[in-house]
Amino acid sequence: MKTMHRRTNWIIRALKWAGVMVLSLLVVLFIIRWIGLGINKRIPEGGINASMYVDVNNSKQWINLYGKDRNNPVLLYLHGGPGSATSLFDYAFTRKWSDVFTVVTWDQRGCGKSFDKSRPETITAEIMMSDGKVMTEYIRNLLHVDKITLLGHSWGSYLGANLALEYPQYYDAFIGTGQFIDWAENERRLYEAALEWSKNDPQGCKMVEKWGRSMELGEEDFVLRNSIMDRYGYGMMKDGMDYSLFMTVLCNPYYSIQDMLDSIRYGEDAFTPYGAFLRSEGFEEMSLLGRYDYTVPYYNIDGDMDYQTNFELACEYFSKVNAPEKELLVMKNATHGLLESRSEEFSSLLHRIAP
Numbered sequence: 001m002k003t004m005h006r007r008t009n010w011i012i013r014a015l016k017w018a019g020v021m022v023l024s025l026l027v028v029l030f031i032i033r034w035i036g037l038g039i040n041k042r043i044p045e046g047g048i049n050a051s052m053y054v055d056v057n058n059s060k061q062w063i064n065l066y067g068k069d070r071n072n073p074v075l076l077y078l079h080g081g082p083g084s085a086t087s088l089f090d091y092a093f094t095r096k097w098s099d100v101f102t103v104v105t106w107d108q109r110g111c112g113k114s115f116d117k118s119r120p121e122t123i124t125a126e127i128m129m130s131d132g133k134v135m136t137e138y139i140r141n142l143l144h145v146d147k148i149t150l151l152g153h154s155w156g157s158y159l160g161a162n163l164a165l166e167y168p169q170y171y172d173a174f175i176g177t178g179q180f181i182d183w184a185e186n187e188r189r190l191y192e193a194a195l196e197w198s199k200n201d202p203q204g205c206k207m208v209e210k211w212g213r214s215m216e217l218g219e220e221d222f223v224l225r226n227s228i229m230d231r232y233g234y235g236m237m238k239d240g241m242d243y244s245l246f247m248t249v250l251c252n253p254y255y256s257i258q259d260m261l262d263s264i265r266y267g268e269d270a271f272t273p274y275g276a277f278l279r280s281e282g283f284e285e286m287s288l289l290g291r292y293d294y295t296v297p298y299y300n301i302d303g304d305m306d307y308q309t310n311f312e313l314a315c316e317y318f319s320k321v322n323a324p325e326k327e328l329l330v331m332k333n334a335t336h337g338l339l340e341s342r343s344e345e346f347s348s349l350l351h352r353i354a355p
Helices: 002-040 091-097 125-143 155-166 183-197 202-214 219-231 245-250 257-265 267-278 281-285 311-320 343-353
Strands: 048-055 060-067 074-078 102-106 148-153 171-177 298-303 326-331
Touching: 002 245, 060 091, 060 125, 074 125, 074 155, 091 102, 091 343, 102 125, 125 148, 125 155, 125 281, 148 155, 155 171, 171 343, 183 202, 183 219, 183 281, 183 311, 202 219, 257 267, 267 281, 298 311, 298 343, 311 326, 326 343
Parallel strands: 074 102, 074 148, 148 171, 171 298, 298 326
Antiparallel strands: 048 060, 060 102
C-alpha cells in the first residue's frame, strides 16, 4: 500500500510539473507573439501596411499592401498552387522587396484568408483570368497608379503570363519565377529525368514506374511525384528556409489563432476545386506554348534545378519570347522553393529588375 501511495504521489507531482511547464511555455509563446505582432503591424513612415477584403466577381478576396514609400511602383504577387495561398508566412520574404515596391499579396479565390467554408467554389480559367483583371483594376484605382508589375510564382507565373498577354495595358512588367509553361510537356520532361535518376535504384525505379503508369492529378500522384524529386535532391524545399517558419507563423500580424486553426482544418476543402481545375481542359488551354509576343518587359528568375516547373522548358520558352525588354536571371543549385529557401538572394535579383 505504501508503495502504491508513493507511486500515486509521484504521478501527481509529475503531472503538476508538466502542467506548470506547459503553462509556462504558453505564456512565453504569448509574449513572443504579442511582441512580434507589435513589430509587424507597424506602418513604415511614409509607407503603408494595410489589409482588406475586396469584392471580386461575387467573392470576398483578401489582400495586404505593404511598402516603405507610397511613391514606389506597385507589385502584385501571385502565389502558386493553384490554390496554395502563402499568406500564413509570405510576409517574411515579400517585405524584403518593400523598399523598391509597394507589394500587394493576394489570397486568390477560395484559399488562404479568402476561403469561405459556407461557399463552395468553382474554379475555371475564365474565372481566374477575370479575378486577376478585376483585382488589377481595383489595385490601380486604390493606389492611383496607371500600371502595376506582376510577379508570379509557379501557378502564379502561369496566371501572370496569361494576364500580361491578355491585358498588357495594365502592366509595366511581368516577372515569372518557377516559370510554368505547359503541363503535359512539363510532366513528360520530369518523367524522362526521373527514369534517368532511378536507373541504378531499384526502389526508385518502382516509384517512377508506379507514377508513370498513372500520371494523373490526384493527391496520391502528387505525393508520389514530389517524393521522387525529394529522393534525388530536386525537392522544392531541399535547402530548407532561410528564415524561421515557426516564428514567422507565430508572429503573423494578419492571422488570428482561429485563422491558423482554420487553415489547418479547411486546407483540403480549399484545394478540392483547384484539383478539379488542374484536371480540366481550361487549365491546358492556358498553356504558353506558341504564345511568345509580349508588349511588356518579360523577366524570369528561375532555379537551375527546378523540375517542379521545368527549368529547361522555361529557358526554351524564354529564348522565343519577343518583348520590349527581357532578361533571365538564374539562381544556381536552386529548386522550386527559391522564394522561401533563398529569399535574400531572390530579393537581390528582384532589386536588379526594379525600376
